Amino acid sequence: MAMPTALDLSVDAAALTAQLVDVPSVSLAEKPLADLVEGALRAIPHLRVDRDGDAVVARTGLARAERVVLAGHLDTVPIAGNLPSRLDADGLLWGCGTTDMKAGVAVQLRLAATLPAPNRDLTFVFYDAEEIAAEHNGLGRLVDRHPDWLAGDFAVLLEPTAGRVDGGCQGTLRVRVQTSGRRAHSARSWLGDNAIHKAAPILARLAAYRPRRVEIDGLVYPEGLNAVLIEGGHAGNVIPDTCAVTVNYRFSPDQSEAEALDRVREVFDGFEVVLTDSAPGALPGLSHPAAAAFLDAIGTPPAAKEAWTDVARFSALGIPAVNYGPGDPTLAHTREENVAVAAVLDAEDKLRRWLTA
Template sequence: MTQENVLSRAVEFAQTLVRVPSVSGTPATHDVIRAVEEILSRFSRSTSRIAAQSTGAPVLLAHCGSDDPNAPSLMLSGHIDVVPPAGMTDPWSAEIKDGRLLGRGSTDMKGGAAAAIAAFCEASQKDLKGSLWLILSTDEETDVKGVKAALEEPGAPRPDLAIIAEPTELTIRNEHRGDAWVRVDFQGRSAHSSRPHLGVNAIEAAALFIVRARKRLPEMQKEGPGIGPQTTSIDMVSGGAAPNVVPASASVTIDFRYQGEECGRIQEERILRVVEELRKDPDFPPVEVSTTITGDWPALSSSLENPAAQQAIAAIEASLGHKVEVTPMSGWGEGGYMHAFGIPAFYFGPGEGKLAHTPKESSPVWHIEKAAEAIYRAVMARCA
């Protein structure tokens, strides 16, 4: 292990991660895990293991400090997979230009992951009285199975607080909505298009459902304070076999952004209520209807009143030299799973979220440097 001020290497670590084309679901996600393992072996005094291997989306879990389960504890969290680099000319260059780190993942969220890694390595060289964890996933941009599976494993950590280094422009986000995807399948009966009366048209049923669902589903959803309205978005439609065949099947997939303790099952029940209403309409074809929850990711609503959060926020504010804004997050993140497993969590990291997933993705270098310092001070406030 190299003994030095590792915080100064946060940007270098970010460049190392950006150079790995770790698009979610590709073999390169294993390569980026190995890159982090190499950093930890050189710059930290820690133990690490690969969790959630059965999911095909490996999760790196590293630990340093006390093994006492009653010791003060903190987890640094993030993901090191990225979305495909659509529209980017040199997405893996990790070039620094005009004070910004360029490349896919520089914002979402390898800049933040690098800041967390640097803070973890620096803290690991100290005589920590508390317990410090680092967890990095590789499928946050797809189906998010890895971190859930890792937290379900025997002996998985349950720290006093998790800090997730998503791009927040060095502010704090402690709430976001949950997200559920529900597919609605319509099964009719095929026939030749010259004799449509012999068939049951699944696409017509789906079309009538869409018209009704656009009105009724929002009416069924409850509004909640603090994290924005619940939303319904009909995002995928498919069906039909050929232009001269009455379609026997069709499907509609709906994205629900929900509040608090709601879940995909509740959204599914609302869909079935809409279908029952439609069956009273004589124009609705006599199709069979089934629903499948294809994804369900829980909401985060984390109180910042607990001692661990108060310590961390005070340390972050001392590092930045000003009071930090606390607001909800519009999208979804792995803090939802932290909340589901009883771990208080908030987001704090470098970069502007509006640039994530865009051809112009980049992150201010000073953001990464400041985030590393602030996260390190939060760690020491809790674990030193």
């Protein structure tokens, strides 16, 4: 497969998506694509371009009253025999990253190239390693090292949302709920104390838990508390002396991480609860004037984001943020990943009208 040696930003966003997809960029191997993105942006005279690792940031400097940040990640999950891209007769572009999220990145690049005088100042963020552990996340690195590069009044993360606006995001945390017992030979089980058996009340409490549905700014965020892993046991003839149930709590953005952890500890009162990882949610931010104008331009009712996304990183900086992008999110990470050309062009058109009206 011959990869592009340069990006042609004069084509429409769907054709540009195909160019991006044909440059493999699995997490931690984004450099070739980041190089192409940086080169294309540096050729645009109305932008200032900065780079940190494989994250590229481009900004206008028009002294507008408001600045909007448009962000998207360059990396994909591992390729599943779905490169190079192909366009079928039904107007579907197939290939790894078409939906998640090179279509959104293509829209960003088209706007960067063709809006020299938008009605708001614009910051375009292209970052690395979103699809893997948070410690590698390029946007997180920019927040730590260069928060000034990300300054703005409103942000749009162009993750796939099937063309609707998803406000804010859930928070997420994981804990290990642990039990202990006494190890023994299974032939003399009465000499031991089975730690796996003692995990039964943990599962019972999970089964009995009724998750909240929390309304914020007219959007309803459903919570979830679920066992995602059980570990315990040593061998087929040993009574286990340890067991741990890993529980994932997806919580509404009206709670802080500390409040969410307190709620989980209440559910498992009497058990040892160890926090293993946590990330805050993000409030919808739809009351901001820029958000209202954005919703008018998109023209569809907003919904709550039923997942965690990097909008939380903008929210932590005090920047209201929403998710909006072309592509069906249920196709992300699948071998059958594809995006409709019409959806990509529609997203480009709606964002352009918002930024020029």
